[in-house]
Amino acid sequence: MSIIRKFKLDYDWKEFVRELDELFPLDIYEEHIEYPNPLGIFYHNITEEYFPQHLREAIERSIGYPIKKKGWMWDWRCQTTELLEHVDTLKAAHHTGISDWDKVVFEDEPSKFGRPPLTVNIAMENDAHLYVYNNEACEYEHCIYGPGDIVVFNNNTQKHGVFVLNEPDVIPRRALNCYLDLDELFDTQHEFWKQPTENVPWPIITTKLIARKDKNNKFEASQKVPLQTEYSFNDMAYLDTPEAYPMFERQADIIIEKQCKGIVDMGCRHGPVIEILHAKGYTDFQYLGIDTSKEPIELAQEKWKDYHNIEFRRGSWEDADVLHVDFDVDQVIWSGVLLYRPDDHYEFFDKITRDTYNSPNAIIQEPQLEQRHWKAGLELNTIADKMKQYQTAYKKFTEYHYDLEIFAGRRLVVDVTL
Numbered sequence: 001m002s003i004i005r006k007f008k009l010d011y012d013w014k015e016f017v018r019e020l021d022e023l024f025p026l027d028i029y030e031e032h033i034e035y036p037n038p039l040g041i042f043y044h045n046i047t048e049e050y051f052p053q054h055l056r057e058a059i060e061r062s063i064g065y066p067i068k069k070k071g072w073m074w075d076w077r078c079q080t081t082e083l084l085e086h087v088d089t090l091k092a093a094h095h096t097g098i099s100d101w102d103k104v105v106f107e108d109e110p111s112k113f114g115r116p117p118l119t120v121n122i123a124m125e126n127d128a129h130l131y132v133y134n135n136e137a138c139e140y141e142h143c144i145y146g147p148g149d150i151v152v153f154n155n156n157t158q159k160h161g162v163f164v165l166n167e168p169d170v171i172p173r174r175a176l177n178c179y180l181d182l183d184e185l186f187d188t189q190h191e192f193w194k195q196p197t198e199n200v201p202w203p204i205i206t207t208k209l210i211a212r213k214d215k216n217n218k219f220e221a222s223q224k225v226p227l228q229t230e231y232s233f234n235d236m237a238y239l240d241t242p243e244a245y246p247m248f249e250r251q252a253d254i255i256i257e258k259q260c261k262g263i264v265d266m267g268c269r270h271g272p273v274i275e276i277l278h279a280k281g282y283t284d285f286q287y288l289g290i291d292t293s294k295e296p297i298e299l300a301q302e303k304w305k306d307y308h309n310i311e312f313r314r315g316s317w318e319d320a321d322v323l324h325v326d327f328d329v330d331q332v333i334w335s336g337v338l339l340y341r342p343d344d345h346y347e348f349f350d351k352i353t354r355d356t357y358n359s360p361n362a363i364i365q366e367p368q369l370e371q372r373h374w375k376a377g378l379e380l381n382t383i384a385d386k387m388k389q390y391q392t393a394y395k396k397f398t399e400y401h402y403d404l405e406i407f408a409g410r411r412l413v414v415d416v417t418l
């Protein structure tokens, strides 16, 4: 069972925008500084009597259910890049007190006080990413939606958040909220929830929101992707999906093509590449995987314990003892790890690949600077656009470009011949 459903708006969304723009011009929108948007948010709540009925009907037609007649929250022109994760209970969502509007939405029937209705969000001109915690499955569901899409999600006690994808400055952040409040749809086993929503594999990134003012004295938010030395297995599970597979398969294919026999994998997690090599029948090699993260290393040690040619070692690439091997190395894998060293990635790569291992080959995998599945304002140390030195220093530098349906799916894989 899913808790998110996605529909197409049964109306020309550009016309929808035009009609609403005419009725509700920009200057009526007010800034609200409130949880869950600490940077402030502009919205204007339109009440039932002012909302064009034919547009309401278009939404109902698209979902197949009547929307709540009282207390619509029409966040038209909502100017925000992010709604932080929150639960829609009166207590949790409205720290600053209960407004009259809250009362209408939440207190429709006194007996149901506090039951938030199901949210219906109609995206007009933004691409956004919604994530909702499924309390029953104990995992997050994700959904990316864009112009003319409607998402309905069960937010009754579920934590959820939304953020704008990519360019917050050029995409008008318009979204329209209204609600479903039907007893039958609160049943998580209802037919309505059976259809799975497409889910772009996405990690849970706990970032620190840094608020700063831009040149126009407006607040903008930026968030640094934390690069950790300790991850749980699930933190990176988005990389173990079929959607991410091609960039690891390419690494395996390079190894097979070059018939590499001595492989060192820097920051290896659980070594997804050796699984692919085995699946392709390529098993005659020595392998050392190094990673500081305990859980993936322990899981890999258990999985490959009967293979004497495969070793997983917990430790840092900074430590010479950890790097030591007794076999000749002819391939060093640097998959998603050089970004840990934005200032000296080349020197570090060269020192280990050439000086420590004297390896004739290396594979580099890095996220590209420009991303499609990305969160606006998120900052990542990518080095994919700073690889000139590699191109001039080594014999061959063959690039493979990917645009995968995962978080930061634009990836570069390079086959380096030293």
Ligand SMILES: C[S@@+](CC[C@H](N)C(=O)[O-])C[C@H]1O[C@@H](n2cnc3c(N)ncnc32)[C@H](O)[C@@H]1O
Pocket: 228, 229, 230, 231, 239, 266, 267, 268, 269, 272, 290, 291, 292, 293, 315, 316, 317, 318, 334, 335, 336, 337, 340, 365
């Ligand atoms: C972005 S992940 C990439 C994992 C894997 N290579 C892949 O492509 O799926 C980076 C990995 O580097 C590991 N790591 C970070 N610092 C490290 C260090 N100093 N020594 C070894 N591993 C490290 C992290 O634990 C993490 O598993």
